Amino acid sequence: GENVEQHPSTLSVQEGDSAVIKCTYSDSASNYFPWYKQELGKGPQLIIDIRSNVGEKKDQRIAVTLNKTAKHFSLHITETQPEDSAVYFCAATSRDSNYQLIWGAGTKLIIKP
Amino acid sequence: KAGVTQTPRYLIKTRGQQVTLSCSPISGHRSVSWYQQTPGQGLQFLFEYFSETQRNKGNFPGRFSGRQFSNSRSEMNVSTLELGDSALYLCASSLFSGGFYEQYFGPGTRLTVT
Numbered sequence: 001g002e003n004v005e006q007h008p009s010t011l012s013v014q015e016g017d018s019a020v021i022k023c024t025y026s027d028s029a030s031n032y033f034p035w036y037k038q039e040l041g042k043g044p045q046l047i048i049d050i051r052s053n054v055g056e057k058k059d060q061r062i063a064v065t066l067n068k069t070a071k072h073f074s075l076h077i078t079e080t081q082p083e084d085s086a087v088y089f090c091a092a093t094s095r096d097s098n099y100q101l102i103w104g105a106g107t108k109l110i111i112k113p
Numbered sequence: 114k115a116g117v118t119q120t121p122r123y124l125i126k127t128r129g130q131q132v133t134l135s136c137s138p139i140s141g142h143r144s145v146s147w148y149q150q151t152p153g154q155g156l157q158f159l160f161e162y163f164s165e166t167q168r169n170k171g172n173f174p175g176r177f178s179g180r181q182f183s184n185s186r187s188e189m190n191v192s193t194l195e196l197g198d199s200a201l202y203l204c205a206s207s208l209f210s211g212g213f214y215e216q217y218f219g220p221g222t223r224l225t226v227t
Contacts, residue, residue, distance in 0.1 A: 032213040043218035099214045100169040105155045
């Protein structure tokens, strides 16, 4: 079955710098890759996703890239702000897995003022 | 549209008791998934219901069960509670969009077992 690995587990960056979180997946049939942000005391929030027919997607300061050959995808946050501090989760799924999302372990992003 | 709602938000139970948690999905969403999240841990998948049928199941003991009603509202039940069941239980409803299911989470129910 599918397995998703996420790195790093903790990432500390200076405010204004960029942050990159990486995930690798094992099932080549996976074709949908969402990213979620979970703030303290809240449920995860879908912030961006990418489909396998696209290599990159941007939404303001957030971008996601997908490398299907290497089976990895990454979340890029530019010009980080204090409100970006949160835990970020990646996930992967496909119709073959009955659309069940397989989750990475999460990355705690700390923005230092 | 209103988001995913979960009730109750906080719950304290004693070991050996049972508990029922409720989830109301976003209007029009027919899929509901449940997750367990313990401190510092990721999202552990419990099960997913679609149109009142369990479509996917995680690797949890039979003490954890769920169901979905015709209006897509879902409940999960944990029987014979153990201390290790203390966790945040998250519900997510899904919309089928462009060939994929986009999951939207509720705020969770914080269960404490003493």
